[in-house]
Amino acid sequence: xxxxxNPIRPSLTPALLILLALLSSFTPLSIDMYLPALPVIAxxxxxxxxxIQLTLSAFMIAFGLGxxxxxxxxxxxxxxxxxxxxxxxxxxxxxxxxxxxEAAHLIGLRLLQGLAACGGVVLARTMVRDLAExxxxxxxxxxxxxxxxxxxxLAPLIGGQILWFLGWRAIFWVLAAIGLLALVLAYxxxxxxxxxxxxxxxxxxxxxxxxxxxxxxxxxxxxxxxxSFMFAALLSFLSGSPFVFIERYGIAPRAYGLVFGGMVxxxxxxxxxxxxxxxxxxxxxxxxxxxxxxAITGPTAMVLGWIEARYGTIGIWPFFLCFAPQIAxxxxxxxxxxxxxxxxxxxxxxxxxxxxxxxxFGLGAAFGAVVGQTFDGTIAPMTTAMGIAGILCLxxxxxxxxxx
Numbered sequence: 558x559x560x561x562x563n564p565i566r567p568s569l570t571p572a573l574l575i576l577l578a579l580l581s582s583f584t585p586l587s588i589d590m591y592l593p594a595l596p597v598i599a600x601x602x603x604x605x606x607x608x609i610q611l612t613l614s615a616f617m618i619a620f621g622l623g624x625x626x627x628x629x630x631x632x633x634x635x636x637x638x639x640x641x642x643x644x645x646x647x648x649x650x651x652x653x654x655x656x657x658x659e660a661a662h663l664i665g666l667r668l669l670q671g672l673a674a675c676g677g678v679v680l681a682r683t684m685v686r687d688l689a690e691x692x693x694x695x696x697x698x699x700x701x702x703x704x705x706x707x708x709x710x711l712a713p714l715i716g717g718q719i720l721w722f723l724g725w726r727a728i729f730w731v732l733a734a735i736g737l738l739a740l741v742l743a744y745x746x747x748x749x750x751x752x753x754x755x756x757x758x759x760x761x762x763x764x765x766x767x768x769x770x771x772x773x774x775x776x777x778x779x780x781x782x783x784x785s786f787m788f789a790a791l792l793s794f795l796s797g798s799p800f801v802f803i804e805r806y807g808i809a810p811r812a813y814g815l816v817f818g819g820m821v822x823x824x825x826x827x828x829x830x831x832x833x834x835x836x837x838x839x840x841x842x843x844x845x846x847x848x849x850x851x852a853i854t855g856p857t858a859m860v861l862g863w864i865e866a867r868y869g870t871i872g873i874w875p876f877f878l879c880f881a882p883q884i885a886x887x888x889x890x891x892x893x894x895x896x897x898x899x900x901x902x903x904x905x906x907x908x909x910x911x912x913x914x915x916x917x918f919g920l921g922a923a924f925g926a927v928v929g930q931t932f933d934g935t936i937a938p939m940t941t942a943m944g945i946a947g948i949l950c951l952x953x954x955x956x957x958x959x960x961x
Contacts, residue, residue, distance in 0.1 A: 580677035582708035589712035594725035604660035610929025619671030621918025628911020643676025651733035687750035698892035699832035713814030779957025784894035790946035792921030797939030827888030840893040847889040855947025862940030
């Protein structure tokens with residue numbers, strides 16, 4: 558009797574990596590494209606800076622909490638159908654954002670948009686883990702992040718131009734169009750990467766058991782907190798920089814994209830360097846050294862922010878010298894933390910990836926909300942949050958991740 562041949566396992570081809578990068582781009586696209594418009598939206602919808610900042614926090618909270626569902630669902634039903642469902646809902650909610658009549662409406666719709674967007678992001682990382690191991694996974698995630706970094710580089714520039722010529726509502730129409738394009742490409746080209754033997758039951762007791770196993774693993778939580786506090790520093794920057802740069806330092810909304818794009822250039826360089834050296838030196842070794850950068854540059858910017866708040870403006874350039882290396886290090890800490898954390902859990906990579914995502918976006922949203930609510934016209938709230946996050950990033954790694 559002839560045995561049934563095993564199905565051919567997909568490979569991590571450049572084309573697939575680019576598609577996964579597109580799916581991972583919905584976070585920066587959904588956030589960065591409308592950042593130059595935040596002050597304008599506040600005026601148009603008759604809200605305060607704190608109210609409009611909540612549209613960012615709502616997206617991030619939903620993006621994080623939604624991963625509690627998407628990870629286990631991806632482990633049960635497969636990566637492909639869950640991603641397609643999330644993209645379809647993303648398109649609908651993006652159109653809804655374009656019709657918002659007041660700040661509360663936009664906050665609610667951004668909450669739904671965040672829930673829809675997170676499926677592609679968390680499961681794109683999971684698919685890399687399905688097809689690659691440890692240092693090779695770190696390399697693939699870095700290459701994917703390098704491709705993804707094109708989105709935050711271009712998004713504020715595009716958003717600023719759309720704002721100038723068509724108004725802020727058109728930004729969400731563009732996001733809906735990008736979501737529709739991703740949906741079509743995923744439907745045509747995205748394979749299923751979950752092995753049949755790794756499918757997990759979508760039962761609450763089973764899900765809680767898997768999350769409990771992850772919570773009890775000291776090293777996993779160390780990697781998760783390390784990347785989460787690094788992400789909190791980035792969200793603090795995203796939350797505060799539009800109001801700080803545009804309102805305090807007088808940078809035009811159209812030019813804000815250039816400033817933000819400069820920061821993303823450093824992220825891209827970090828991703829390319831990590832992709833090159835992770836297979837050579839190892840993801841763990843690179844991570845052990847990288848966590849020192851935010852622990853130094855973050856507190857330095859924090860002290861400069863206090864000095865400026867007390868004695869008057871000292872200019873933006875000293876802060877850029879701190880922001881650039883701290884933001885660039887995200888490209889080293891994020892992929893390496895993710896690869897090291899997921900290597901032990903091929904049988905529930907979706908659940909592990911989702912827990913890390915929940916922690917990243919939960920802490921990031923909390924830091925970003927605090928920056929928005931405490932904004933006093935100075936750069937101090939933003940730099941204080943970035944400094945605290947940088948210190949906690951180093952402490953998390955040193956306290957919970959065992960050397961080697």
